[in-house]
Amino acid sequence: MITSSGGLVMPFLSDAALKEELNARGYRSTPQRKKVLSIFMELTQGEHLSAEDLHTLLEEDGERISLSTVYRTLHLMVYMGLLRELELAEGHKHYELNRPLRDHHHIVCVHCNQTIEFAENSVSQIGEKTAKSAGYHVLDCQLTLYGICENCTTQHRRS
Numbered sequence: 001m002i003t004s005s006g007g008l009v010m011p012f013l014s015d016a017a018l019k020e021e022l023n024a025r026g027y028r029s030t031p032q033r034k035k036v037l038s039i040f041m042e043l044t045q046g047e048h049l050s051a052e053d054l055h056t057l058l059e060e061d062g063e064r065i066s067l068s069t070v071y072r073t074l075h076l077m078v079y080m081g082l083l084r085e086l087e088l089a090e091g092h093k094h095y096e097l098n099r100p101l102r103d104h105h106h107i108v109c110v111h112c113n114q115t116i117e118f119a120e121n122s123v124s125q126i127g128e129k130t131a132k133s134a135g136y137h138v139l140d141c142q143l144t145l146y147g148i149c150e151n152c153t154t155q156h157r158r159s
Contacts, residue, residue: 021080032058032065036073040083040097046117048086048094086144104142109149111156 018037019029039057043049049057055070074095077083084098086106092113105123107116124141131138148156 025080027076032063032069033073033076035061035063036070037077037082040095043096045099048096048115050092050094054095104140105144106142107145107147109152110146111148111152114149114151 015029015034018034022029022033035058036054039054040049051067051070051074054074055065055067058065058070074083074085078085078095081098083095086094086096094115105118105120107118108114120143123143124138127141128138
């Protein structure tokens with residue numbers, strides 16, 4: 001298993017490494033699993049996908065894969081530490097590569113679920129101080145803010 005200094009699992013960058021890790025855990029390396037990982041690796045940092053978004057992308061790319069297989073693949077990759085599962089809006093799970101990020105925060109619109117990532121060092125500094133006083137070692141720090149985006153606010157005013 002490839003880990004960062006903080007203990008978070010880093011994404012595998014080659015098909016061979018993915019196959020080796022899957023085999024070591026008793027899973028097969030399938031073309032669908034390789035394709036799913038490659039899609040996440042091609043996303044720009046800060047981009048998240050839901051299972052439905054991923055399924056649509058796979059179908060548009062000619063892959064014949066069921067939505068249930070997409071869910072199973074996502075859960076396996078989260079379990080393996082390749083992907084990170086984010087519940088950014090109530091009941092709406094999204095996934096991203098599990099990069100060793102600090103100061104990785106989100107703002108989510110509660111109406112349209114638009115999500116924006118932002119970095120803010122002071123959040124980690126406060127978290128580190130609080131964790132240290134409680135005897136913890138911080139592995140990751142994420143803050144999620146919920147609000148209403150400008151577009152939804154404007155639409156609400158017009159209604």
